[in-house]
Amino acid sequence: MLRPVLAPFFALLLAATQSHAGAWPRAEGETFLSFGGNVALFGEAVRPVYYDPTVYLEYGLTERWTVGIDGFTSDKGTAGSLFVFVRYPLSHPDNPDKLAVSVGTGATLMPNGALEETPRIGLHWGRGFANGWMAADTELTYGLTRGIAQTKIDVTIGYDLNDDWTTVLVSTAGIGLTGDVYVKTSPSLLYHFNDTVSLRMGLVQALSGDFGSGLSLEAWLRF
Known part of the structure; x- marks a missing residue:
């Protein structure tokens, strides 16, 4: 039932050149958009690292409510997902440990081309420190x-x-469509052109599957 509606979105993801959920709410009226993927592959890079185009959009609906869209494809375009979600903070704004919950609904792209209706729930933790931050984002889909x-x-x-450069390390572990466990890590550098546009450049290394790797590029826009 969802296939005619969501198919164009998956086509857009395949044409686009990863997840940015967090415990911090987006400021009211602020939009965050990121899109990118791996632009070069090394080794037998198919699972869990491939070109993996992604798109992520957040909008601060109120001071507390954040809404968004989260989508990606993987495994040579034979797997992927597209979700709409809302996120709400559970912790007090003055608490240095930020905690939030998110719920979403969407579809999962199966290897046979079918789209499976999929609800999602997430729990998000984050903490800022001098010149940096740490965060953990967990998701459960069904x-x-x-x-x-x-x-x-x-x-x-x-x-x-400094004001221009930020280092970012993301490590990901999960269970794939076939029940396989995948693990990958992505060290990267983020260059801030201005308050609106940043470019993230990095390496994605699989720690499971075929142990392939790739070079990634991702644009971050705030407006």
Whole structure:
């Protein structure tokens, strides 16, 4: 039922050149958009690292409510997902440990080309420190057709070297569509052209599967 509506979005993801959920709410009226993927591959890079185009959009609906869209494809375009979500902070604004919950709904692209309706729930933790931050984002999705749950966790460490450069390390582990466990890590540098546009450049290294790697480029826009 969802296929005619979501198919154009998956086509857009395939044409685009990873997840940015977080415990911090987006400021009211502020938009964050990121899109990118791997531009070069090394080794037998198919799973869990391929070109992996992604798109992520957040909008601060109120001071507390953040809404967004999160999508990607992987495994040579034979897998992917597209979600709409809302996120709400659970911690007090003055608490240095930020905690938030998110709920979403969307579809998972299966290897046979079918789209499976998939609800999603997430729990997000973050803490800022001098010139940097740490965050952990966990997700649980449930494929309604297969009746199978999948989990994923992203751990992020960021550090501002100066006003122009930020280092970002993201490590990801999860369960794939076939029940396989995948692990990958991505060290990168983020260059801030101005307050609106940043460019993230990095290496993605698989620690499972075929142990392939890739060079990634990702644009971050705030407006």
